[in-house]
Amino acid sequence: MAEIVTPRKRECERCGRVDEWDPERHSWRIVTDDGTKRSGDPHCLHEWDINGTFNPLAE
Numbered sequence: 001m002a003e004i005v006t007p008r009k010r011e012c013e014r015c016g017r018v019d020e021w022d023p024e025r026h027s028w029r030i031v032t033d034d035g036t037k038r039s040g041d042p043h044c045l046h047e048w049d050i051n052g053t054f055n056p057l058a059e
Helices: none
Strands: 009-011 018-022 026-029
Touching: none
Parallel strands: none
Antiparallel strands: 009 018, 018 026
């Protein structure tokens, strides 16, 4: 049986916001680099980089 995998990190192609999946909270969290959150534009309609090239089947 095939194993389905989900993305662990995503980045908005418009504003640069970066999120990582937090398995303990079962939600996305904003990535922090050197104490600064990479939250991008709060008014952006995020266009995540997860598209047709992402393969949900484990290799």
